[in-house]
Amino acid sequence: MKSLFQYLKEVFLGFYSLWTGLKLTLYYFTHPRKEIITEQYPENRTTTINIPERFAGEVILPHDENNKHKCTACTLCEMACPNGSIKIISVQEESEDGKKKRVLDKWIYNLGMCTFCGQCIDACPQDAIIMKNSFELSVYNRNDLVKTLNKPGSKLKEKE
């Protein structure tokens, strides 16, 4: 008799706990607009999408309006990169007063090898490179992933 009572109690408790759980599910079923975190990507890519300013995306070398950048070709970023995705090619240039100076020739960035760890940005003493918060980086051709970041004819920005 006692075991029967125990059995029935368990059955009742089972149904009760099932009901409390299902009540919550039913609540969310009838309140579908409450706390939606789903992003309607790609429909919202031009409207409501919110990519934080600090999002670690593609590395860029910003140029000002006079086509000047801040990179001094010190290669600290190249040394800081764990994957070897940065290659800096510099040339020796002679200025008017006869001093030899190292000048950036090509800032080559291999996007395919980048893990977006941000070590290069951290290592740069001039703050010449930044990470853009762009994330749609796929291309059709693998060779397009290797980019030259400095624009043709660009020069080093002189310090004020």
Place this chain on the structure above:
Amino acid sequence: MENNNNIPIDDLTEEFVVNIGPQHPSTHGVLRLQATLDGETIKDLLPVLGYIHRGIEKMTESLGYKQSIYLTSRMDYLSAHINNQACSLAIEKGMQIEVPERAKAIRIIMAELQRLTSHELWWGSCAMDLGAVTPFFLAFRDRERILDIFEGNTGNRLTMNYITPGGVMFDVLPNFASSIKELLVKVKEHLKEYEELITGNVIFQHRLKGVGILPRELAISMGCTGPVARASGISCDVRKYHPYDGYDKLDFKEIVIDGCDSWARYKVRMEEMKQSIHIIEQLIHNIPEGEFRAKVKGVIKLPVGEYYQRVETARGELGVYIVSDGGNKPYRMKFRAASFSNLGALKPITVGAKIGDLMASMATIDLVIPDIDR
């Protein structure tokens, strides 16, 4: 015609080997379990590793100290911040630099948020392993909000590389404290829903109670740490016994339950989430002002010697052991990962049980496969 009724039942059955994984929906990753079955009873269980071995320990020998840290995010990817912290602390020990108070506070907040995300994901996947799909989506709500905070402050969602030797990469955003306060209110509300939906459910309790019993002695001899060991009545929280980054100044309880079964492991993690919230609440109201990063040279060189640092990740104890020969690259870097030791306990607790209970045991041990293989 032959009458099978006269033959003893033992002679009729035959052992059968089933490979669970490496690509199986309920194993969370590329772990292969070679289970020898007799009917539904597990006779033997052999975990086969190596499907996601990347040689992280060897890779660190060719990278510098700073560059090695980003690799540690990829070991236990659900405790990326805590792994970064462990590696940074070990390097700081060698360099003998003092971390600013502000950086310490940010580190602890980030680590506890990470523990929260990890346990929330575990809660969802644990219920999903046992056949309930709804919890998985509910757990991802809070996790998504925490990941948004990570994304805004550190730039990445999963593999942050935010904690570096000397402090943290960047200062937190001005709205960091207010956004976390807002978040914690929600998380606390949702924790109640979790209890309502799953913890009180009789079917769920029956699947876990008395299943996968890991006795105290076995847990010690297998080297289990973290929630798995604490559910077997072993007090082993590194945050309490070897405090780092100012955990000794905070008030929190170590959850130890003497249940030894899967249900105890479930309870430990649910209580730990509340403790994590409690820790964050103590810090968030007064994050110290000042520097967020001590001055560190571009290329780090450690003095000749051996350095060891242990931290408590969401899965247990992570140890980082660095041997330095004085150069700018580590001579050897060894990681003692929690999941590897916890996996060792899987065989003794499942042999002799039914195959249906294997999933329950695996779910509550909470394995992360890249942490096992490295």
